[in-house]
Amino acid sequence: MKRKSILFVALLLVFSLFLTACGGGTSAPADQDAGNTETNTINKNDYFITVATGPTSGLYYPIGGAFSNVIKNKLGYKSSAQSTGASVENINLIIGGKADLAITMSDAIAQAYDAFGAFEGKEPQKNLRVLMSLYPNYVQLVTTNKSGITKFEDLKGKRVGIGAPNSGVELNARMMYEAHGMTYEDSKVDYLNYGEAIDQMKNGLIDAAFVTSGIPNATVMELGTTNKIVIVPIEGEGAKNLIEKYPFFVEEVIPASTYDTDTDVNTVSVRNIMIIREELPEEVVYEITKGIFENIEEIKASHNTANTHLSLENSQIGINIPFHPGAEKYYKEVGIIK
Structure with missing residues (x-):
């Protein structure tokens, strides 16, 4: 009988320890530890x-x-x-x-x-x-000295690459036309990304192309190996209208040394x-x-x-x-x- 009592007490003790262990995960220290090691629970896989x-x-x-x-x-x-x-x-x-x-x-x-x-x-x-x-990102309206384009309004009737549909470049082109009181209908526009448009310009199939990127842009620089690059300025009333309506644009200057142009060129940028x-x-x-x-x-x-x-x-x-x-x-x- 005495042996049975000892065995019963021992079993109660083991059961009590088991319950304590199972309930330990809800204790305050464990919660604090889990909060401190949250990054360790991320499975990167x-x-x-x-x-x-x-x-x-x-x-x-x-x-x-x-x-x-x-x-x-x-x-x-x-x-x-x-x-x-x-x-x-x-x-x-x-x-x-x-x-x-x-x-x-x-x-x-x-x-x-x-x-x-x-x-x-x-x-x-x-x-x-x-x-x-x-x-x-600098807005770069790119052409060559063969096109006769020196200002934005000269895009009327010209073949212009305006970027892939709804790309950042094309959105910028749309705003530029609007700020200068023009629409795409004033030009013969083509929805080409600027890499494609520059290639077309080399072949005489495009007169100008919108490029919105950091400077220098490698694709534009490549154009300069066979052509005299002209960057058409975004300035004056057009730039003023643009910034008033879309204040995320900021006035910038593209240094002449960027593409070996004759002068520094006024333009705008967006981040x-x-x-x-x-x-x-x-x-x-x-x-x-x-x-x-x-x-x-x-x-x-x-x-x-x-x-x-x-x-x-x-x-x-x-x-x-x-x-x-x-x-x-x-x-x-x-x-x-x-």
């Missing part, structure tokens, strides 16, 4: 980070590819860069959940966020979020930004943001424009939509956002 870029002839592609390489090779996520039609397509890829990061111009983002321009009649996309600002899918967890985006800036030299090496403009200090320029909470957390941590 669950994420394939797709970076939407632009045509292979432009700057978006090498710069976006460099972001993808850092995310994959330095941060350990699966990632790839995707060639696209650029700004508007990239925004739609983010909205549709088919890309995680995407490069776009701030004017296109403004249109999607508030549903005007290319996004007229659609629902405002208030869930768009930004990771960082990248670099200025390129990297947007990110809102649904990505805060800690994933925090880690990506931190990793990007810890490896920023690798991204800057992708192109001279990236080398000149990409920095923590420039990450906030021209931002007209909210940051993703994960990016904001990092910027607050380093003192960029108070």
